[in-house]
Amino acid sequence: MSCMIGLKCRECGRLYPKEVINVCEYCFGSIEVDYDYDAIRRTFTKGSFASRPRSLWRYRELLPIEGEPTVGLSSGFTPLLRSERLAAALGLKELYIKDDSVSHPTLSFKDRVVSVALTRAQELRFDTVACASTGNLANAVSAHAAKAGLKRFIFIPSDLEAGKIIASLIYQPTLVAVEGTYDDVNRLCAELSAKYPWAFVNVNIRPYYAEGSKTYGFEIAEQLGWRAPAHIVIPAASGSLITKIAKAFKELRRLGFLDGTPTKFYAAQAAGCQPIATAIRERSDIVKPVKPRTIAKSLAIGNPADGYYATKAVLESGGWAESATDEEIVEAMKWLAETEGVFTETAGGVTLAAAKKLIEQGIIPRDESVVICVTGNGLKTQEPLTNCVGSAVRIKPNLASFEANLAAQLSGVSTKQ
Numbered sequence: 001m002s003c004m005i006g007l008k009c010r011e012c013g014r015l016y017p018k019e020v021i022n023v024c025e026y027c028f029g030s031i032e033v034d035y036d037y038d039a040i041r042r043t044f045t046k047g048s049f050a051s052r053p054r055s056l057w058r059y060r061e062l063l064p065i066e067g068e069p070t071v072g073l074s075s076g077f078t079p080l081l082r083s084e085r086l087a088a089a090l091g092l093k094e095l096y097i098k099d100d101s102v103s104h105p106t107l108s109f110k111d112r113v114v115s116v117a118l119t120r121a122q123e124l125r126f127d128t129v130a131c132a133s134t135g136n137l138a139n140a141v142s143a144h145a146a147k148a149g150l151k152r153f154i155f156i157p158s159d160l161e162a163g164k165i166i167a168s169l170i171y172q173p174t175l176v177a178v179e180g181t182y183d184d185v186n187r188l189c190a191e192l193s194a195k196y197p198w199a200f201v202n203v204n205i206r207p208y209y210a211e212g213s214k215t216y217g218f219e220i221a222e223q224l225g226w227r228a229p230a231h232i233v234i235p236a237a238s239g240s241l242i243t244k245i246a247k248a249f250k251e252l253r254r255l256g257f258l259d260g261t262p263t264k265f266y267a268a269q270a271a272g273c274q275p276i277a278t279a280i281r282e283r284s285d286i287v288k289p290v291k292p293r294t295i296a297k298s299l300a301i302g303n304p305a306d307g308y309y310a311t312k313a314v315l316e317s318g319g320w321a322e323s324a325t326d327e328e329i330v331e332a333m334k335w336l337a338e339t340e341g342v343f344t345e346t347a348g349g350v351t352l353a354a355a356k357k358l359i360e361q362g363i364i365p366r367d368e369s370v371v372i373c374v375t376g377n378g379l380k381t382q383e384p385l386t387n388c389v390g391s392a393v394r395i396k397p398n399l400a401s402f403e404a405n406l407a408a409q410l411s412g413v414s415t416k417q
């Protein structure tokens with residue numbers, strides 16, 4: 001059953017058919033998917049989810065497709081980890097990590113948006129898909145399009161991490177490295193989408209694509225036993241994920257699946273690219289573009305497409321924003337690994353470092369529930385960790401060499417003889 005009514009302008013409310021449109025022809029407002037919530041409420045209960053497969057498609061009535069899902073059937077439903085050791089270190093009572101670093105199959109939350117975008121692209125009869133990416137989207141479109149048998153053109157800035165490039169090339173897309181920033185890549189893709197009949201997942205079919213991020217929020221609520229956290233710290237690039245987690249909780253409230261105090265949203269950005277965090281601090285709805293300079297390349301969007309809506313969602317919730325320097329990002333990546341056994345990429349370092357500052361400043365209170373969003377995997381961004389994580393102790397394959405080289409570590413260790 002599909003509950004998608006059509007598309008709707010976020011500004012003037014004008015309705016459009018469920019086709020390929022991403023800006024309002026009348027007011028240039030951004031376009032969003034609209035659903036028949038009464039129909040969903042009539043046919044659907046919390047219990048409806050329980051028997052369904054553990055993938056993002058268990059929320060399919062709230063996703064913008066008309067038929068059966070065809071892409072990403074095993075994506076989503078990642079762990080929500082109760083984080084006792086990190087909570088103790090931060091002095092928090094109740095802390096969780098929502099861990100999309102283990103998302104199937106490309107180890108970031110972009111598997112969610114791409115599963116939805118490519119299912120919809122197939123319904124709209126596209127045979128070629130494309131994207132403008134800061135890295136993780138490139139990996140996800142490459143992989144999911146390979147499995148779906150779609151042609152794929154992937155556009156990235158030319159300075160991405162080796163892990164992100166190899167994790168796209170392995171799926172044999174046409175990978176185009178553009179000499180410029182992500183914002184240059186995005187502008188080029190907007191131009192190309194006017195000329196080539198391709199589904200650019202985050203450009204011309206963006207309204208469908210963006211809905212996939214809601215599943216990250218649905219899962220948090222379901223995994224907490226149909227409860228929303230009091231505070232949630234979210235990394236921001238284009239700002240879409242923040243707005244869609246907010247939309248997810250709003251939809252669940254509307255359906256009667258959630259009650260209690262509304263959640264406060266916090267944006268996390270790198271100090272070297274924080275247009276959204278700056279607008280939030282200034283309590284302004286004008287997001288001024290910046291030139292990114294940060295090791296958190298997946299978040300390096302200087303002119304964020306959903307910056308305005310992300311800023312609004314955060315301020316309306318009573319939340320706030322923080323940023324992290326390159327050094328703080330690396331420290332937080334190491335700290336998360338040491339306390340919780342989770343190896344996140346630079347974006348996760350940004351989020352944890354920002355959360356720590358918000359807690360230390362008393363902006364996030366220590367006695368309320370907190371979720372920190374880990375959206376990508378550290379194996380893809382190893383460059384900034386070189387020379388920061390120590391090295392293995394190298395020995396000869398014998399007992400004497402072991403004991404000679406590890407004298408310090410073995411002092412005080414008891415032996416059997």
Ligand SMILES: *Cc1c(COP(=O)(O)O)cnc(C)c1O
Binds near residue numbers: 236240242298
């Ligand atoms: C893309 C991305 C984000 C942010 O996504 P937006 O929806 O564009 O704000 C966060 N974390 C990681 C790892 C990403 O790849």
Ligand SMILES: [Zn+2]
Binds near residue numbers: 009010012014026
């Ligand atoms: Zn409009």
